[in-house]
Amino acid sequence: MKKLDPKVPEGRLADKWTDYKGTMNLVAPNNKRNIEVIVVGTGLAGASAAATLGELGYKVKVFTFHDSPRRAHSIAAQGGINAAKNYQNDGDSIYRLFYDTIKGGDYRSREANVHRLAEVSANIIDQCVAQGVPFAREYGGLLANRSFGGVQVSRTFYARGQTGQQLLIGAYQALSRQVATGQVELHTRHEMLDLVLEEGKARGIITRNLVTGEIERHAAHCVVLGTGGYGNVFYLSTNAMGCNVTAAWRAVKKGALMANPCYTQIHPTCIPVSGSYQSKLTLMSESLRNDGRVWVPKKKSDVEAIRNGSLKAKDIAEEDRDYYLERRYPAFGNLVPRDVASRAAKQACDSGHGVNKTGLAVFLDFASAIQRYGKSEAFKHGITDPDQETILKYGEQVVEQKYGNLFEMYEKITGDDPYKTPMKIYPAVHYTMGGLWVDYNLETNVPGLFAIGECNFSDHGANRLGASALMQGLADGYFVLPYTIGQFLSHEIRVPKLKNDSPAFLEAEKAVVERIDGIFAVNGNKSVESFHRELGLIMWEYCGMSRNAEGLKKAQKLIQDLRAEFHRDVFIPGDKNEYNPELEKALRVADFMELGEVMVLDALNREESAGGHFREEYQTAEGEAMRNDEDFTHVAAWEWNEESGPIRHVEELQFENVELKVRSYK
Amino acid sequence: MKLTLQIWRQNGPQDKGKIENYQVDATEEMSFLEMLDVLNQQLIEEKKDPVAFDHDCREGICGACSMVINGRPHGPQKATTTCQLHMRHFKDGDTIVIEPFRANAFPVVKDLVVDRSAFDRIIQSGGYISVNTGQAPDGNDIPIEKGISATAFDAAACIGCGACVAACPNASAMLFTSAKVSHLALLPQGAVEGERRAQSMVAQMDKEGFGFCSNTGACEIECPKEISISNIARLNRQYLKSSIASSEINE
Numbered sequence: 001m002k003k004l005d006p007k008v009p010e011g012r013l014a015d016k017w018t019d020y021k022g023t024m025n026l027v028a029p030n031n032k033r034n035i036e037v038i039v040v041g042t043g044l045a046g047a048s049a050a051a052t053l054g055e056l057g058y059k060v061k062v063f064t065f066h067d068s069p070r071r072a073h074s075i076a077a078q079g080g081i082n083a084a085k086n087y088q089n090d091g092d093s094i095y096r097l098f099y100d101t102i103k104g105g106d107y108r109s110r111e112a113n114v115h116r117l118a119e120v121s122a123n124i125i126d127q128c129v130a131q132g133v134p135f136a137r138e139y140g141g142l143l144a145n146r147s148f149g150g151v152q153v154s155r156t157f158y159a160r161g162q163t164g165q166q167l168l169i170g171a172y173q174a175l176s177r178q179v180a181t182g183q184v185e186l187h188t189r190h191e192m193l194d195l196v197l198e199e200g201k202a203r204g205i206i207t208r209n210l211v212t213g214e215i216e217r218h219a220a221h222c223v224v225l226g227t228g229g230y231g232n233v234f235y236l237s238t239n240a241m242g243c244n245v246t247a248a249w250r251a252v253k254k255g256a257l258m259a260n261p262c263y264t265q266i267h268p269t270c271i272p273v274s275g276s277y278q279s280k281l282t283l284m285s286e287s288l289r290n291d292g293r294v295w296v297p298k299k300k301s302d303v304e305a306i307r308n309g310s311l312k313a314k315d316i317a318e319e320d321r322d323y324y325l326e327r328r329y330p331a332f333g334n335l336v337p338r339d340v341a342s343r344a345a346k347q348a349c350d351s352g353h354g355v356n357k358t359g360l361a362v363f364l365d366f367a368s369a370i371q372r373y374g375k376s377e378a379f380k381h382g383i384t385d386p387d388q389e390t391i392l393k394y395g396e397q398v399v400e401q402k403y404g405n406l407f408e409m410y411e412k413i414t415g416d417d418p419y420k421t422p423m424k425i426y427p428a429v430h431y432t433m434g435g436l437w438v439d440y441n442l443e444t445n446v447p448g449l450f451a452i453g454e455c456n457f458s459d460h461g462a463n464r465l466g467a468s469a470l471m472q473g474l475a476d477g478y479f480v481l482p483y484t485i486g487q488f489l490s491h492e493i494r495v496p497k498l499k500n501d502s503p504a505f506l507e508a509e510k511a512v513v514e515r516i517d518g519i520f521a522v523n524g525n526k527s528v529e530s531f532h533r534e535l536g537l538i539m540w541e542y543c544g545m546s547r548n549a550e551g552l553k554k555a556q557k558l559i560q561d562l563r564a565e566f567h568r569d570v571f572i573p574g575d576k577n578e579y580n581p582e583l584e585k586a587l588r589v590a591d592f593m594e595l596g597e598v599m600v601l602d603a604l605n606r607e608e609s610a611g612g613h614f615r616e617e618y619q620t621a622e623g624e625a626m627r628n629d630e631d632f633t634h635v636a637a638w639e640w641n642e643e644s645g646p647i648r649h650v651e652e653l654q655f656e657n658v659e660l661k662v663r664s665y666k
Numbered sequence: 667m668k669l670t671l672q673i674w675r676q677n678g679p680q681d682k683g684k685i686e687n688y689q690v691d692a693t694e695e696m697s698f699l700e701m702l703d704v705l706n707q708q709l710i711e712e713k714k715d716p717v718a719f720d721h722d723c724r725e726g727i728c729g730a731c732s733m734v735i736n737g738r739p740h741g742p743q744k745a746t747t748t749c750q751l752h753m754r755h756f757k758d759g760d761t762i763v764i765e766p767f768r769a770n771a772f773p774v775v776k777d778l779v780v781d782r783s784a785f786d787r788i789i790q791s792g793g794y795i796s797v798n799t800g801q802a803p804d805g806n807d808i809p810i811e812k813g814i815s816a817t818a819f820d821a822a823a824c825i826g827c828g829a830c831v832a833a834c835p836n837a838s839a840m841l842f843t844s845a846k847v848s849h850l851a852l853l854p855q856g857a858v859e860g861e862r863r864a865q866s867m868v869a870q871m872d873k874e875g876f877g878f879c880s881n882t883g884a885c886e887i888e889c890p891k892e893i894s895i896s897n898i899a900r901l902n903r904q905y906l907k908s909s910i911a912s913s914e915i916n917e
Contacts, residue, residue, distance in 0.1 A: 052799040067720065068786050070826055071728045087806065123802075130802035132795045132849065132856045134819040141809025159819065165727055166822060173794035180790040188783060211775055240722040274695045279703055280724045409726065412743075412750050413697075478799045527710045529703075573715050578678070579776045581718060582710070 004257075004637060004651040007439040008112040013657045014094075017116040020440075021483055025490035032057035035489055036220035036497065038205055040192045040247050042069030044164070044470060045453025046226030047171035048477030054178030056482055061218060062175070062184055063207060065191040065242060065584070070172045073228060073240040074473060077164025078285035078406065080148060080156035081128075081470040083121040088145050092153040094118045099658060100151045101468060104337055105433070105461020106611035106627060107660045108260070108635075110653060112440060113458045120479040121471050125157055127478055131170040135159050147335070148286060148466040156467045161285055161405045167470055171477070190216070191584065192247040193515075195223065195254045195449065196508045202251075202449035203498050204505060206512045210584060213577035215512055217505045219498035222448040222488055224481065225251060226473075229432035229454040231264065233592045233599065234544070235536020237429035238270060238283040244588040245595050248436055248455055256444040257637035257649060259437035259457035261595065262603035265464055265612045266545050267430030268294075268341035271413055272361040281428040282413055284364070285406055286466045289334045291369035291399065292423070294345070295323045296353035296362050306355050313355070313363055313422045324348055332665040339463045339612050339625075340665055342427035346545050347623065349426070356424050365422035370395030427545060431469060433460040433612060434602075437637040437651070441484035442476060445637075448488055452476035457635070462611025516576050519586050524569030528585045531566050535559065535589070535596055543600050548616040552604040556597065563593045598638050598646050605648060608632045629660050667692050667758035671705065673717055674765040679773045685763070694754040698741065699724060699731065701753055719778040726750040726890065729825030732832070733778045734765040739829035739888045747827065747890040767828050769837035771875045782828050784874040785842060791870035792863040793846040795856045808854050821849040823891045830885035830893070836877030841885040843871050844901035845893045851904055861908030868905055 009020040027035065035058055039050040042064040050062040066072060084097040097118040102109060125143070129135065135157050136144040145154040159166040178184040187207070194206040196217070204219035230245035231237040252258050269284045297303050298320050305311035324344055326333045336344075345362050348354070355361050374395025378386035381394070396419050400407070407418045414424070436444050436451035438458055443450050453473040460468065499505075542555035566589070574580045609618040609625035610632070618626045635651040669690050676683030690708065692701040699721050706716035722730040731748040735741035741751045756762065764778065772780040822845070830841035847864050850856030856863075879898060886895045 048799075055798045066722065067730070067782060068826065070786075071722055071730050073723060073728070076723045076725055076727050085805070123800075125805045126802040127797075127799060129805040129808075130795065130797045130855055132818075132822075132853050134815050134822055134849070134853070135805075137810060137812050137815045139812050141811055141815075142806050162727065162823065165825075166819075169822065173789060174797075174799075176786065176790040177794045177796065179786075186786075188786075240728060241724060242722050275693060277693070277696055277700050277704055279697070279700050282725050408745075409750070412726075412746060413752065415752070415754060482799070527707055529707060529710075571710065571713070573710055573713060579718060579779065582716065 001647070002445065002639070002649045004437065004445070004635070004649055005439065006110060006651060007441060008110070009440065013111060013115050016112050017119055024483065025486050027486050027489050027493060029057050031493040033059070034497065035059065035492065036061065037222055037224060037485070038063070038218060038220040039224045039226060040205065041072065041226035041228060041455070042066070042172070042175065043072035043074035043226060043228055043453060044168055044171055044473030045455070045477040046224070047072070047168065047175045048474050049224055049226060049452055049481050050184055051171060051174035051178050052478050052482040053485070054181070054183035060178070060184040061187065061220060063187045063190045063192060063205070065189065065210060067188055069175055069186065069188070070169065072168060073243055074168045074470070075165045076240065077470055078161045078283065079287045080146065080158035080163045080467040081124065081167065081474070082148070082155050082465070082467045083125045083157060083471065084118050084155060085122050085125060087143060088154045090153045092155050096153065097121060097155065101459065101465060102461070102658050103663060104463055104465040106463055106663055107461065107629070107633065107655065107658070108610050108653065109459055109461030111655060111657055116480065117459050117472060117475050120475045123479055124471060124474045128167060128170050131174060133159060133166045133170045146287065147290065151465065158287070161287070161403065164470060167474065171474070193250065193512045193587065194508045195251045196505050197254055197446065198502060198504050201447045204500060206508050208512070211579050213575070213580065215509055217500040217509055219500040219505065221492050221495060221498060222450065222485065224450040224452060224485070225436065225455050226452045226477065227455045229435065230592070230595055231429045231432050233535065233596050234429040234539045235532050236273065236278060236281050236540070238267060238281050241280060244591070246588050246591045248451070249591040249595055251436060251444065251446065251449060252640050254446065256446045256449060257437040257639055258434065258595070258598060259635050259637040260434040260462070260602065261599040261638065262543070262606055262613050263433035263462045263611060264429060265338055265431040265433060266342040266427040268338055268345055268427050269364060269425045270428035270430070271410065272356055272424055272426040273358065282409065283428070283430060284410060284423065284425060286338065288364060288403060288406060289341070291402070292334065292364040292366050293323055293368055294325050294334055294341070294362055294364055295321045296348045296355060298322045300352060303353055303355065307357055307359070313365070314367065322353070329665045336665045337463060337465060339614070342545060343614060345427050361424040361426045363422040364425045366399055366418060367422070370399055370419070373398035431464055433457065433462060433464055437635065441487050442481050443484070443488060450481060450485060452481050462613055515587070516583065519570065519583070519590070520572055520576060522567060522570050524571050526569050526571060528570060528572065528582055528589050531562065531570060532585070532589045532592070534562055535593055538562070539596055539599070543603050546614045546616050547603050549604060552600050555600045559593060559596050559600065566590065566593060601646055602636055602638060605636065606632060633660070667694070667753065667756065667760070669756065670761040672761060672763045673777070675717070675777055676774050678776060683774070692753045694752070696753045697724065697749060698735070698751040698753065699749050717778065718776040721749055724749040727825060729827040732767045732780060732782070732827055732829070734767060734832060736763050739767060739832040740890050745890055745892050747825070767832035769831045769876070771837065771839070772828060772831065782826070784876070785826050785828065785839070787874060788839065788843055788867055788870050789846065792866040793850070795850060796859060810853060814852055818849050818852040821845040821852070821893060821897050824893050825891055827890065829888045829890060831876065833884040833888035834877065835882060835884065836880055838879045839871050839874070839876040840879035840898050840901070841889065841893055841895065843867050844897040847901045847904060848897040851900070860904055861911065864901060864904040865908050
C-alpha cells in the first residue's frame with residue numbers, strides 16, 4: 001500500500017493557507033515565459049486556471065473536445081455559488097461555510113482543503129463581479145443572496161437560474177483575452193486520449209483531432225486536468241452527453257489514483273424518466289425547494305387514481321398528503337441536503353407512493369408559496385382582503401420572477417404547467433464527489449499532474465452541498481492552482497522546452513493508435529450506445545441510490561461480462577480519419593466500463609453509509625445512514641493494476657477542528 | 667408517429683452535399699434530438715453512416731445544437747433550442763426538412779455540424795473586461811441599479827449558438843456581437859473600455875466574413891434566448907460615438 005501524503009501545511013487551520021502562500025516557492029517572471037503548462041478542459045476550473053496562468057506569464061496550451069470553450073458543462077449549473085461574504089448579516093463566516101461543507105460531506109473530506117475553499121470563496125464573487133457577471137441584485141444595487149439546500153444562512157449568489165452559464169462566460173472571456181494575447185494557445189475539438197510521463201513526471205498528452213482524426217503529441221512542463229466528473233457512467237444523468245472520464249481515466253492507467261469513486265451525488269429534483277429512448281435527465285434547480293413542498297398521496301387509492309389520470313394532484317385533500325420531508329426532518333424540512341432528500345424520495349416510491357406511470361416520481365408543489373407570496377404582494381399593493389384571483393395573480397408573478405425560466409423549461413419538456421399543477425420530480429445522477437486523488441497542492445500522486453474542479457476528489461467528502469461545485473471549480477482555477485503549481489514548477493525552471501518526439505511520446509502515440517485500430521477491428525454487431533445503456537442500468541440498479549454487498553458482487557460480474565462482450569461485439573461505423581462521434585463514444589464507454597468496476601469495488605469495500613454512498617446493511621432502525629468512523633474515516637484511493645486487479649490505498653483523515661457527529665437534519 | 671426526414675448530408679467542407687430521405691418512428695414525449703438518436707441507431711444497425719450533429723447539454727444552455735428545421739433555425743417553437751424541442755409539436759405523417767446553419771463564416775464540418783469558431787474569435791477581439799485574477803475590488807463596492815443589471819443580463823443570456831446568423835438573409839453576426847457589447851457596456855465595470863471594445867469586435871466580425879445588418883429583425887425572432895435587437899441599436903450608438911470621438915482609440 002502506498003503512503004499517501006496530503007502535504008497539509010503545519011499551523012492553525014485558519015492560518016495554514018495564508019502562511020503557506022506566503023512562504024511557497026515562486027517562479028520568476030523571466031522563467032515563467034519559458035515554462036509551458038497544458039490544461040485539459042475549459043469548464044469553470046479549466047478555463048479559470050488557464051486564464052490565470054496566462055495572466056501570470058506561463059505559456060499555456062488549453063484543450064477541449066467541444067467546438068468552443070464556452071460549451072463546457074459548467075454552463076448548465078442553475079442554482080448558484082456559495083461565498084462566505086456575510087452580506088446578509090445572518091451570522092455567516094468562513095468557519096461556518098467550512099463547517100457546513102465538512103458536515104454536509106459527512107466528515108469524509110480533508111479539513112485543510114475545505115477551509116481554504118471557504119477562505120477564497122469571497123474572492124471569487126469579487127472577481128466575477130469585476131468580470132461583468134450579472135449576479136442578482138437588490139433595489140439598492142447591492143448583491144442579492146438566497147439560501148440553498150442543507151444550510152441555515154443565505155450565502156448563495158445567483159444569476160437567475162443560469163449561474164453556471166454566467167460564471168463560465170466570465171471565465172471564458174478571461175480565457176479569450178489570454179488567447180488574444182498569444183499567452184494561451186487554444187485547441188478546440190481535441191480530445192485527450194493519453195497522458196505522457198517522462199521519468200515519472202507528467203510531461204504531455206496525446207490528443208485526437210476530432211475533425212480530422214489526426215493523433216497529435218503535445219509536450220509541456222506539467223499537465224492540469226479540469227475534465228469534470230464521471231456521472232455519465234450511469235448513462236442517464238444530468239450531465240451533458242459528452243461528459244466523460246477518459247482524460248482522468250487515462251491518467252489512472254498511467255499511475256494516478258482514483259479516490260472515493262463510489263461517492264456519487266444523486267440530485268433529488270430532476271424531471272422523471274419518460275421512456276426507453278431517453279438520452280439524458282434534466283435537473284430542476286434545488287433552489288425550487290426553497291418554495292416548493294415535496295409530497296406524495298398518503299392513500300394508495302389516490303396514488304392509483306393519479307397514475308391512471310382520474311384524479312388531479314390539486315384535488316387531494318391536505319390531510320391526505322404526506323409532506324414526508326417536513327414530517328421526517330422538521331428542522332430543515334424541504335431543505336435537507338441532496339442525499340437525504342433523494343433517499344427519502346426513493347423510499348416514498350419504493351413503498352408504492354410514486355405519482356407517475358412508472359411509479360418513480362413525487363410531487364414538488366408551489367401552491368402554498370403562490371398563496372403566501374400572493375397575499376403579501378397584495379398587501380404591498382394596499383389590498384388587505386384579496387380574493388383568490390388576486391392572490392393567484394400576484395403569487396404567480398413572484399414565483400415567475402424567482403423561477404420563471406425553470407418553470408418554462410419544465411413545461412417545454414413535460415407539457416405540464418407548474419403554476420397550475422405540481423411538478424413531478426425524481427432523483428437522478430448529478431455529480432461525482434470522487435475523482436483523482438490530489439494533495440493540498442491539487443497535485444496527484446504523479447508528479448506534475450494536477451487535477452482541479454469536479455475532476456478531483458478533495459473538497460466535498462461523501463456528499464456535496466448545493467452551490468458548492470461552482471465555488472470549488474473557480475476556487476481551484478482562479479485562486480489555488482495558480483499558486484500551488486509553483487511548488488512543482490519552481491523545480492523545473494532548468495528544464496528546457498520539452499520535446500514531443502521522445503520515445504515516451506512515440507510509444508504513447510502508438511498505443512493510442514493501436515487502441516483505436518483495435519476497437520474498429522472488432523467489427524461486431526452492437527452499437528456503442530446499447531453497451532452504454534446496459535452499463536448504466538447495471539450501475540443504477542446496484543451502485544445507485546442504495547447499495548448492498550450482494551448486489552455489488554453481482555454488478556462486478558455483470559460489468560466484466562459486458563466489458564468482454566463490448567470488445568467482442570461492438571460496431572463502429574465510418575473511418576478513424578474523419579469526424580466520427582461513434583468512435584469518440586466508443587473510446588469513452590470503454591473507459592467507463594473499467595471505471596464502473598472500480599466504483600463497484602469501492603462501494604463494496606466501504607462498509608458504512610456516508611453521504612451519497614448508502615449501504616443498506618448500515619442503517620438505523622428509522623432508515624437513516626450509519627457511518628463507521630472507527631474503520632472508515634479515510635479516503636480510499638484506487639490504483640489500477642492489470643494483473644492483480646485494482647489496489648486500495650488509504651489516506652487517513654485527521655479531524656483536529658471538527659468533532660465527528662451523527663449528521664442529523666431532524 | 668411515422669415521420670419522413672429530409673436531411674442534409676455532406677461529407678466534409680469540400681463535398682457538395684445533398685438531401686437524403688429517411689423514415690423514422692417517434693413518440694410525442696421524445697425530444698427532437700432523441701428522435702434523431704433513434705434514426706442514428708437505425709442507421710448503425712444497418713451499418714450505415716449516422717447523421718452527424720452537434721449537441722451536448724440537451725437542456726438549452728450550452729449552445730451546441732444547431733440545425734435548421736423546416737426552414738427555421740432551431741425549429742418552429744418560439745424561444746426554444748433544438749434540444750428542447752419536443753416531438754409533440756409534430757404529427758404523424760409529417761415530413762421534416764433538416765439542414766445545417768448556413769453561412770460563409772460557418773463552414774460545414776460534416777452533415778449538420780458547422781464550424782462556429784468565428785464567434786470565439788469575435789469574443790477574443792474584445793468581448794471581455796480587462797481585469798486579471800486578484801485585481802477585483804469588493805463585490806459590493808459598486809452598486810448597480812437592478813434594472814440596468816437585468817438589461818445587461820438579458821444580453822448576457824446569449825448562448826452563442828449562431829441561430830441569429832443562420833436566420834439572417836445576410837448571415838450577419840450583429841445580434842451576437844451586439845449582445846456582448848451591450849452586456850459589458852451597460853455595467854460600470856465594462857463601460858470603461860466600451861468604445862474600444864465596440865470598434866475591435868465589429869472589425870473582427872467583418873473580417874470573419876459575416877454580412878452586414880439590414881435590420882430585417884429575423885435574428886431576434888429566431889433567437890432561442892430572445893435576445894433583443896435593441897442591442898444592435900446600442901452597439902450602433904457605441905460604435906458611432908467611438909468613431910466620431912476618437913479615431914486613435916484603437917491605436
